[in-house]
Amino acid sequence: MGEFSNRSVAIVGSGPGGMYVAQALLEKAPGCRVDIIDRLPSPFGLIRGGVAPDHQKTKRVDQKYAQSITENESVRYVGNVALGRDVGLDELNQIYDAVVLAYGAPYDNKLGIPGEDKENVYGSNAFVGWYNCHPDFKDLGPNLEIGNAAVIGIGNVAIDVARVLSRTPAEMSTTDIADYAMDSIEAASLKNIYMFARRGPLEAACTNNELKEMGVLEAATTVVDPSVLPAEMPEEMDDREKKVRARIVDTFKELSQAKAGEKRRTVHIEFFASPTEILGGDKVEGIRMERTKVENGRCISTGETFDIPCEMVITCIGSRAEPIEGIPFNDRSGIVEHEEGRVSPGVYAAGWVKRGATGTIGTNRLDSYAVTDLLISDFAGDPMPGPNAMDSLVCDRDLQAVSFEDWLVIKDLEEKAAIEPSPRKKFCTVESMLEGLNATR
């Protein structure tokens, strides 16, 4: 029991944004009862469904999140319950002293160019969800029996997509990639992946570690035109930025030594190119790109265009949240309307639904801790009924809520189904997770 044992908080979303709020509450409001509500039976958001399957070390942050739940009786996981579908915000408001919205921003931004509705055009969230067994995207069925694919963007997500499309089954044997995705990638006739960046090598949005991986792929070469790489760093750049950028440019220089076609697949990194139209009939046949240049930090169109034949386009240009009834929404930014994290009395926002889809897992930590400080300082008045009232609601509505113990059973089934050295064979649907769980009862 702690000072805050008469208070309760619902966190909607168990990704990093929500989990760091839970951790902050454990530290700063001892005894406060915390329900972490997620629409999926499986917790931890993009750690499971976004982070690349060949980055298992990054995914291991889930062990810390799990500890926050298993080691603290005051924290519960309430999976398979969705805000907006199973429970309304006004209802959560009547149950808990505070509600934290941390339900992420998983809807892909649009390019806003003609042809975007053609077959085989995907946003990165959908594509990444497909190879990561996310129940929303397991049936995406991208056609990889193609020659060329275009990836729009050169941030880390774009690099993840290009890299996973280039990996062999041997390279992926230690991962939890969906079997159907690995089979399809391995069997694919895909030869060339064109990555297009609107700006130049000095502005590339990826990090050096991710970029370096592109130089050591077993069955793919990554090529860059050396003539676009700067010989020197700009004078006006501050020293810290110069150091970071110089490393990335050095990696581009290393990549520029490779030759297209040396291996089964080639990833072509093209700078100063922005898409203006996706070409073809119902299906994608190519992409029209416009040359750009960067002047005084601004990206400017030159009017010069060129076409690249390709049969698939994957846009990696960020994502937005969804509006949920009763929650003020900023349609332009694609996030929940808030002031420093306060949405309305007793309602707060954290993670990507608050800040938009930027930054790393760690970026969420500082931010979630700051929102938790606000939330605690706002506690006032009589305590609300808390988790028991949530249990009654779940029971009255006949919802099959998944507790953390239930999740551990599902997780165990996934681990047992894996073929070594793969860590787990994921269930790809909510139904199969629940069936697996129910069969053990």
Ligand SMILES: Cc1cc2nc3c(=O)[nH]c(=O)nc-3n(C[C@H](O)[C@H](O)[C@H](O)COP(=O)(O)OP(=O)(O)OC[C@H]3O[C@@H](n4cnc5c(N)ncnc54)[C@H](O)[C@@H]3O)c2cc1C
């Ligand atoms: C493809 C990709 C790869 C990435 N790789 C890395 C990486 O390698 N390293 C790194 O540092 N960062 C990486 N990131 C960034 C990192 O994943 C994010 O910073 C982080 O996941 C954002 O956390 P979040 O909690 O706001 O959202 P999310 O992680 O998206 O979590 C949101 C949660 O809310 C739940 N939810 C959604 N709607 C509802 C609802 N209506 N009711 C209840 N629950 C709901 C979802 O099921 C989900 O569990 C990556 C991002 C992407 C997109």
